[in-house]
Amino acid sequence: MSGSNTPIYEGLIEELGDVPGKVKATAESELEQLRRDFGFGPVRVAGNAAGPEGHAHGRFPRALSA
Template sequence: MSSADTSDAPIYAGLVEEQGDVPAEVRRIAEETLLEVESALDFSAVRASAGIR
């Protein structure tokens, strides 16, 4: 977190220090899950029949 963020939102900065950056962690886990799902599920046949590349 930059110093500008800290001065603009001191309450949020304090919560991030205490609890961690929960939104960033959720975003990271969601991206990892999406990549895992994409590698586990093969929709190429469905895309081909629908004309989607």
């Protein structure tokens, strides 16, 4: 092992492989497959999309969203 500040993590990587890296790669691959299958583009969030109540601003009439 090298002399870094994360010897436990490095030991797990040596023993089990880079599990978080494999999970990320698998998730990215699955997302790409879904985009191809369903024609989805990247999801974009602009600004503060949801208010403190949890619903998006501007989606409901003022009387219902107040």
